[in-house]
Amino acid sequence: xxxxxxxxxxxxxxxxxxxxxxxxxxxxxxxxxxxxxxxxxxxxxxxxxxxxxxxxxxxxxxxxxxxxxxxxxxxxxxxxxxxxxxxxxxxxxxxxxxxxxxxxxxxxxxxxxxxxxxxxxxxxxxxxxxxxxxxxxxxxxxxxxxxxxxxxxxxxxxxxxxxxxxxxxxxxxxxxxxxxxxxxxxxxxxxxxxxxxxxxxxxxxxxxxxxxxxxxxxxxxxxxxxxxxxxxxxxxxxxxxxxxxxxxxxxxxxxxxxxxxxxxxxxxxxxxxxxxxxxxxxxxxxxxxxxxxxxxxxxxxxxxxxxxxxxxxxxxxxxxxxxxxxxxxxxxxxxxxxxxxxxxxxxxxxxxxxxxxxxxxxxxx
Amino acid sequence: xxxxxxxxxxxxxxxxxxxxxxxxxxxxxxxxxxxxxxxxxxxxxxxxxxxxxxxxxxxxxxxxxxxxxxxxxxxxxxxxxxxxxxxxxxxxxxxxxxxxxxxxxxxxxxxxxxxxxxxxxxxxxxxxxxxxxxxxxxxxxxxxxxxxxxxxxxxxxxxxxxxxxxxxxxxxxxxxxxxxxxxxxxxxxxxxxxxxxxxxxxxxxxxxxxxxxxxxxxxxxxxxxxxxxxxxxxxxxxxxxxxxxxxxxxxxxxxxxxxxxxxxxxxxxxxxxxxxxxxxxxxxxxxxxxxxxxxxxxxxxxxxxxxxxxxxxxxxxxxxxxx
Numbered sequence: 001x002x003x004x005x006x007x008x009x010x011x012x013x014x015x016x017x018x019x020x021x022x023x024x025x026x027x028x029x030x031x032x033x034x035x036x037x038x039x040x041x042x043x044x045x046x047x048x049x050x051x052x053x054x055x056x057x058x059x060x061x062x063x064x065x066x067x068x069x070x071x072x073x074x075x076x077x078x079x080x081x082x083x084x085x086x087x088x089x090x091x092x093x094x095x096x097x098x099x100x101x102x103x104x105x106x107x108x109x110x111x112x113x114x115x116x117x118x119x120x121x122x123x124x125x126x127x128x129x130x131x132x133x134x135x136x137x138x139x140x141x142x143x144x145x146x147x148x149x150x151x152x153x154x155x156x157x158x159x160x161x162x163x164x165x166x167x168x169x170x171x172x173x174x175x176x177x178x179x180x181x182x183x184x185x186x187x188x189x190x191x192x193x194x195x196x197x198x199x200x201x202x203x204x205x206x207x208x209x210x211x212x213x214x215x216x217x218x219x220x221x222x223x224x225x226x227x228x229x230x231x232x233x234x235x236x237x238x239x240x241x242x243x244x245x246x247x248x249x250x251x252x253x254x255x256x257x258x259x260x261x262x263x264x265x266x267x268x269x270x271x272x273x274x275x276x277x278x279x280x281x282x283x284x285x286x287x288x289x290x291x292x293x294x295x296x297x298x299x300x301x302x303x304x305x306x307x308x309x310x311x312x313x314x315x316x317x318x319x320x321x322x323x324x325x326x327x328x329x330x331x332x333x334x335x336x337x338x339x340x341x342x343x344x345x346x347x348x349x350x351x352x353x354x355x356x357x358x359x360x361x362x363x364x365x
Numbered sequence: 366x367x368x369x370x371x372x373x374x375x376x377x378x379x380x381x382x383x384x385x386x387x388x389x390x391x392x393x394x395x396x397x398x399x400x401x402x403x404x405x406x407x408x409x410x411x412x413x414x415x416x417x418x419x420x421x422x423x424x425x426x427x428x429x430x431x432x433x434x435x436x437x438x439x440x441x442x443x444x445x446x447x448x449x450x451x452x453x454x455x456x457x458x459x460x461x462x463x464x465x466x467x468x469x470x471x472x473x474x475x476x477x478x479x480x481x482x483x484x485x486x487x488x489x490x491x492x493x494x495x496x497x498x499x500x501x502x503x504x505x506x507x508x509x510x511x512x513x514x515x516x517x518x519x520x521x522x523x524x525x526x527x528x529x530x531x532x533x534x535x536x537x538x539x540x541x542x543x544x545x546x547x548x549x550x551x552x553x554x555x556x557x558x559x560x561x562x563x564x565x566x567x568x569x570x571x572x573x574x575x576x577x578x579x580x581x582x583x584x585x586x587x588x589x590x591x592x593x594x595x596x597x598x599x600x601x602x603x604x605x606x607x608x609x610x611x612x613x614x615x616x617x618x619x620x621x622x623x624x625x626x627x628x629x630x631x632x633x634x635x636x637x638x639x640x641x642x643x644x645x646x647x648x649x650x651x652x653x654x655x656x657x658x659x660x661x662x663x664x665x666x667x668x669x670x671x672x673x674x675x676x677x678x679x680x681x682x683x684x685x686x687x688x
Contacts, residue, residue, distance in 0.1 A: 061587075061591060062590075062591075063587055063590075082590070083587070083590040083591050084590045084591070084592075084593050084594055084595055084598075085593075088591075089591055089592065090587075090588075090591045092584050092587070092588055094582065094584050096582065096584035096585050096587065096588035097588075098585060098588070098589075098603060098607075099607070100603075100606045100607055100609075109589070109592050109602075110592035110593050113592060113593035113594055113598065113602075114593060157588075157592070158591075161592065161593070
């Protein structure tokens with residue numbers, strides 16, 4: 001059963017993958033995967049390279065045909081519809097802009113293929129260029145544009161046919177960090193303005209969290225978790241997801257009943273019963289949920305002593321690695337609120353780590 | 366005025382001195398590298414061309430060398446003026462007035478144009494097929510295209526004589542398959558010239574086309590399909606326009622040498638109409654009329670300059686496009 005993370009009730013299903021599989025010879029790129037994407041959603045397919053996310057997107061575009069299963073668009077099976085007849089457009093990772101055409105011919109390419117009158121094409125191209133803030137660039141050659149401008153031409157070209165779904169294959173991977181951050185917000189704004197369903201493929205978890213309404217985390221052709229960004233971060237359903245999204249420390253233990261966990265570090269309190277007593281589980285702790293102090297904190301149920309052995313300074317925060325009594329490391333992040341923005345602790349400091357029971361997530365797999 | 370804005374002279378440190386010397390040496394070396402092609406062109410193109418051009422302005426005589434005037438160094442300045450006074454445009458008047466030469470030119474242009482068109486029609490699908498075949502197979506296919514070069518050109522043309530003669534291989538096959546009743550004469554005809562030319566020049570058409578088609582980004586075709594193009598439409602709107610540089614290079618690489626082709630029409634063609642290369646050969650070796658032969662060569666070069674310059678411009682534009 002697909003865990004679709006609660007497709008919002010006001011968003012009817014637009015795209016449905018039904019047990020879709022794709023094999024390349026012996027390689028299983030996508031493995032019997034079922035997934036619903038709602039109308040008007042900004043949906044992200046997230047996973048490490050080779051996890052099958054791009055293959056899934058290419059099957060939706062029509063460049064690959066599923067080895068098994070069906071793909072429905074608005075209830076209609078499009079599995080065998082060739083790409084040129086799908087009401088779906090794609091923005092390519094390399095942008096794939098036509099080097100022999102100028103900006104306006106690139107943007108108007110899809111409309112020309114529909115034999116739309118020239119005057120109307122010109123009008124629509126103009127409006128689209130204005131939308132992506134490229135007015136006046138129509139006559140430029142592609143090789144005269146910067147990376148960011150090319151990215152927007154590619155976006156305009158994919159949007160001009162008013163697709164039912166816009167597919168974005170690593171759309172921002174070629175941009176530098178600052179431009180990428182700006183463009184992420186532009187993409188969100190554009191999606192809200194147009195109301196078009198966006199499906200983005202990315203390996204950048206931060207990007208997926210920022211832009212998407214919902215994220216599907218993929219690994220080895222399967223869905224690991226489908227949920228809203230905050231839910232994926234705060235309540236990952238497995239060690240794999242917890243580890244893939246953000247930083248985490250995992251502590252193995254055995255359920256001891258009554259909200260307690262027996263671990264190598266001693267008895268730890270947890271918020272709720274997550275498994276039967278005696279079962280092996282893992283406590284996932286995010287670095288920013290932990291407190292760090294020089295004295296043993298009074299009144300905290302979970303407190304562990306350790307020694308700081310590594311500090312990663314990031315400007316706004318510092319990430320401390322603390323060696324615990326049993327030798328295992330734990331990550332803690334703290335804002336740099338010391339005098340002059342200095343990190344609060346230094347290497348070899350003896351510290352206490354503490355957290356309330358509800359700060360950790362108990363994972364059973 | 367701030368101190369920073371003043372251009373400060375670079376302090377001369379002792380470490381600079383040997384470095385400068387090395388820079389200078391490298392400078393000379395790089396200049397020499399740039400100069401070499403020009404030197405080559407001057408020595409092996411400009412000088413020979415000047416000699417040919419000079420001969421084309423001379424008169425033919427029964428002598429050694431078989432033309433007048435001959436540069437007389439011993440006569441000094443008088444010799445130079447004498448020499449210049451004897452030069453004339455007679456040969457050009459002759460090749461302009463006799464139909465034989467004009468017809469030869471036209472024949473050559475016709476053979477070159479038709480052959481180039483047919484070469485494009487055969488070469489493009491061939492190059493396209495190679496460029497779209499599996500990566501691992503491509504080097505082998507390219508090698509097969511180039512393979513005929515490993516045999517002497519002359520031997521391959523002689524082989525065509527064997528194939529095309531009345532009791533040759535082609536007629537054997539045609540008669541055996543009952544396609545024709547009586548074996549037709551292929552040899553000594555324009556058809557034979559076309560067969561020989563197209564066979565010989567196909568690699569020159571295929572290789573530049575393959576080069577552009579092979580490096581074309583496949584994502585462009587996917588983008589075209591995504592935007593509503595069928596495979597055929599994507600070919601016309603994306604592949605073909607992007608392969609223009611290859612088409613131009615292949616066409617000129619074939620057209621220019623075919624115009625001056627001598628061996629193929631001489632061995633496979635008939636005697637009723639000559640290509641310009643044959644006419645030139647006849648003037649030079651049979652008539653021993655060096656001035657007229659030279660004039661034909663100069664005129665031919667003038668004629669070919671147009672497509673060469675056109676190609677030059679196309680290439681420069683392609684280079685500008687890449688930057």
